[in-house]
Amino acid sequence: MRIINRTPSRRTAVLLGLLPFAALIVSYAIASHYRRLDNPADKLLPSLGDMASTFWSMAFVADKRSGDYLLLGDTLDSLWRLGAGVGTATLIALVLGIAIGFIPHIRSSLAPFIASFSLIPPITILPILFIIFGLGEVSKVVLIVVGTAPVMVRSVAQAVMNIPRELIIKAETLGASVWQMTTRLVLPQILPHLITAIRLGLVPAWIFLISAEAIASTSGLGYRIFLVRRYLAMDVILPYVIWITLLAYLIDRLLLIVSRRAFPWHHAGGNSL
Amino acid sequence: MRIINRTPSRRTAVLLGLLPFAALIVSYAIASHYRRLDNPADKLLPSLGDMASTFWSMAFVADKRSGDYLLLGDTLDSLWRLGAGVGTATLIALVLGIAIGFIPHIRSSLAPFIASFSLIPPITILPILFIIFGLGEVSKVVLIVVGTAPVMVRSVAQAVMNIPRELIIKAETLGASVWQMTTRLVLPQILPHLITAIRLGLVPAWIFLISAEAIASTSGLGYRIFLVRRYLAMDVILPYVIWITLLAYLIDRLLLIVSRRAFPWHHAGGNSL
Amino acid sequence: EKTDFKVCWSIYVGWMPWGYLQDSGIMKKWADKYGISVDIVQINDYVESINQYTAGEYDGCSMTNMDALSIPAGGGVDTTALIVGDYSNGNDGIILKDKKTLADIKGQKVNLVELSVSHYLLARALETVSMSEKDITVVNTSDADMIAAYATPDVTAVVTWNPLLSEIVAQDNATEVFNSSGIPGEIIDIMMVNTETLKDNPNFGKALVGAWYELMGIMSSDSEEGKKARTAMAEASGTDLAGYDAQLSTTKMFFTPADAVTFTAAAELPKTMKFVAEFLFDKGILGEGAPSPEFVGVSFPDGSIYGDKNNVKLRFDTTYMKMAADGGL
Amino acid sequence: MKTPPKVAVKNVSMRFGDVLVLERLNLDIAAGTFCTIVGASGCGKSTFLQMLLSNTRPTGGAIELDGVPLPDEPTPERGIVFQRYSVFPHLTVEDNLILASEFAASPVTGKLFGGARRKARAEVRETLERIGLAPAAKRYPAQLSGGMQQRLAIAQALLKKPAILLLDEPFGALDPGIRNDMQELLLQLWREQAMTVFMVTHDIQEAFKLGTRMLVFDKVRHDPVAPEAYGATITYDLRLKDGVSEPPPAMGALLPDPAASV
């Protein structure tokens, strides 16, 4: 039987899926072991045990100086920023995306601009963002927005344009105004696409969050990583990276579940990764 | 007539499209004017003329020290890295994407890993990348690859999975081996999707290119921006940003044209942004 | 025993000669003389350059005394100060916006690169006005964004180094209320090399030191050649000759090996390193297991040791600089 | 004064770029006509319907409705049912049906709440029974078969009580059995509501069975060098009795063999 016609059983599939993770951990452990044979105080590849204990103390032992739980504080601050940034980007994507996708004149006027804008690497125009938005929380949120909104606007607009023209015409013959079509027809139909757009946007959003926190801040996951980078504390950095990845993964799954629950009519058929 | 049923004429569309760009330039000019009224030596928002003349000298006046044309050299170096990075990512996406999309066992084993991996913000593991790949050209290319390949792999794999199962079965009844199906059926059918994936991947690729060049490099567009940033030489930075945006735009259009030419069967019907 | 060596450096006024050594061929000349090859690599990101050295990718790296103690030495990499190049004599400073004296800093948010020499400078400065870090709030700010940060209204106090410092001071509302000339000789810029590599390959040390002091001679002269060298360094750091000379003026360069030897052997250095170690310990960056500031040992040219004698990881050694001073290379 | 015809098509032609699709269309349709339209694929039947809907505008000539020019965009007095995409996939069956009254009742939100919504849903209950979708009232269109979806689409269009109903191959995607039921339903509704119906179909049997008037679109002029120089027009305009009538012999060559699907 051809390999493409063979499907692994559920159990095999889970085991196969764990394989690369296991391989990664094992090869890390080996590399770390040999580096620490050379230099027991090696900071680059700390042992798994060291990482676990550092992570434990960051998570569950109050910081000596401030009395805070560092991991908790960092996580909450970062999630707040991420939420504000992605939330704003979502709102922008919704408003601009629908306007661009639905109204030809707005499309003509904004689509080329946003397409160009989305190609600007945001870090290069940071100084200008600072001048306009200051150096506080706002500028961090704005960096996330600038980094994610254009792509999200684009995909929402495309989703609006993909609504079959027949449905728009049908709504017109049922006496709908443009506003009513927007709220009852366009908006509900693109919401699942919006969630997809958010899920796609979260990948760059995390990157810009980390970058923003590296620029000027006093807390957050990115702040901590860049702070301890100054003394190559990989025993903090690596668990933080895993933690970030885990958070990102959970948020992604959560959004998928929300979408499946809320829009059953959208998730019919079709395999997806 | 409802606004959604009105389409602007070609001329109106072009004018409307230019509008936001014009508005941006004008508001910049005004802001710059007032800042320089306050402080004639203001560096943050240089006048359009200053920027033009700086850009001119970077582009067309050979550097005193090295005798090189800085803009040309930076551009070529950056494009080379970008090309190498995106090229490698494309190759990876092609090989892994087809394997994951086509062969269930490989899908089970790699898909979860790549999904997790794509959520890691690459800047957080930079030190490790630099240790593994050194600080030469390789590590810059690798950063681009790490930043773009996972998402590209995913979209290629999804494209493979979206090939109607009927076509695969049909090929089997025509006596094709797995390898023949890959080369004659899967590969040609996903090529247009691959180009779309490249176009999407180029946005983060530019960002990672700039980041990589800011950390370890002695040439390139990102290096130049990093170098003059400590003197707040916005008269260099802003034209460079515009130049980068322009390059990104041109590459994007070029890919679109290539796709339209090479895969006429793919670009039938459907409005797209 | 090896013959190919790599050292790295990052852009800073006192380290620009490293780039010129490579470009001008002086390094190659000296390396050839000792039958080895030395590659001098520029890394834009200072911390990344130290990390790379600490990870073992480079045999030497330019860094400050403080970072040498916290990163490689703290990470168990035995490190020797091969060339003590200069100390900051005004190159690092504290700037207040619309305020005139250091005491006004009380209660403000201070933007600086946390855990860097700026942080150290701030701690030392606060002591002079009987304050501590509790009286202010430190905001970690990337050096690359410092100038733009200062231009925003919410930033009222920054601590930074040149060339950022002079860019900010040049603004009307800025007052430099304290700078490193107030703590002379405490922020030292050094070419650090791996102790083991140096021990096994004395020629590596000799070539580096020889090349360095040849260029120091050229650079410090007012000759055409000296100007040419300084102009090249200026441009490599993104400024012009005048700008670079201004930065040099706040840097106490040791243009002769003798000066460097004198400074390194002086009695102040152990005191400085004690300050630094205590500062680092206080910030918790000598490592998770560090029980006291004396956790990492530092040895000095006279054989004295600060801290744990069984864990000496940072060594100030004048052997090679002395060879240069004595014309023995 | 003579009352104008319900629909008057006056020398209409339609051109897409260089291609002339339709030309010299002239037609008066009385109110209450069930007008079926047949013709070869690509000859412009859908285009004609789009023009009647004001979704595209003729490049030549004019169409009048009750003696006044057509509005320049789709309006509620003309209902439409397409072959596909005629119902809203994100609304349940009953919500699809109350949508039009929601639009009318609530200009701002376009939505009814609480009691008003319950009332609206109760009002469509009878319609649901008629089209046999009462048990499926809470289902989404994706959970319905093709025939159920088209029944819903027709009911949705008719609830708005349009003076004119346009149908573009409404039963093209259905099985013969279901198709037959749908035809009966449509005829019944047409009689009750006294609408004017335009229905495009590929099935000539269907055209004869349902129509009181049948239009055949075809090209009459051919330029062998430039096949796109001439457009299609109405080549046969048959007034049929209520019920089945036979095509005249001359049409045999022109139309698909009526025996084809027997």
Next chain:
Amino acid sequence: MKTPPKVAVKNVSMRFGDVLVLERLNLDIAAGTFCTIVGASGCGKSTFLQMLLSNTRPTGGAIELDGVPLPDEPTPERGIVFQRYSVFPHLTVEDNLILASEFAASPVTGKLFGGARRKARAEVRETLERIGLAPAAKRYPAQLSGGMQQRLAIAQALLKKPAILLLDEPFGALDPGIRNDMQELLLQLWREQAMTVFMVTHDIQEAFKLGTRMLVFDKVRHDPVAPEAYGATITYDLRLKDGVSEPPPAMGALLPDPAASV
């Protein structure tokens, strides 16, 4: 020794999770039979075809081909034509047709070049003429009408000279006129190549017109509490003469009204 039937279906059943779709299927089909399959939507006709193709495996019973069990994946001796997606959209008409010989000739690249390719293309020229696609040889499927695409799909499957041809509603998406032509073409090819054909259709007229044997799938047992407890099976197995025959009266209630599309 008696030769085994071409296809033997032995007590086959198929279950998806809790749902029993097919049960107790028993069937011997002689070589050269044109077997048409009808039945209500969702009763398992496509599933049955998928099993004949080895694309899914029955959960109970066995299927034998020439007396040996079916291979466990699709093979060239069984050709297939689906309702849609049966031709390769990225290949031109003629390249679709030479694909099978390319697979056979070139294991590594799966492609012929230069002279070999010209030769292969020349070899399909006659087939192209037969199916009336010679003028469209260089076009992509997206540029063909639905009927042209299905003609291509059938030709593609037949060029491989399969012993068994499986067709799943091949003409479901076509107009009646074109459908008729296609039926003729198919009958002709079937006679020439002496294949065994299995054809699923929704159109009972078509089933009678084409088949030499007709299978009707339906559920015979119903459990009102658990409607999914029983599956469909073969309720009528009619041997038809070559040509049209009438359904027995008992079937009237079961099947869509044959008059439906008249």
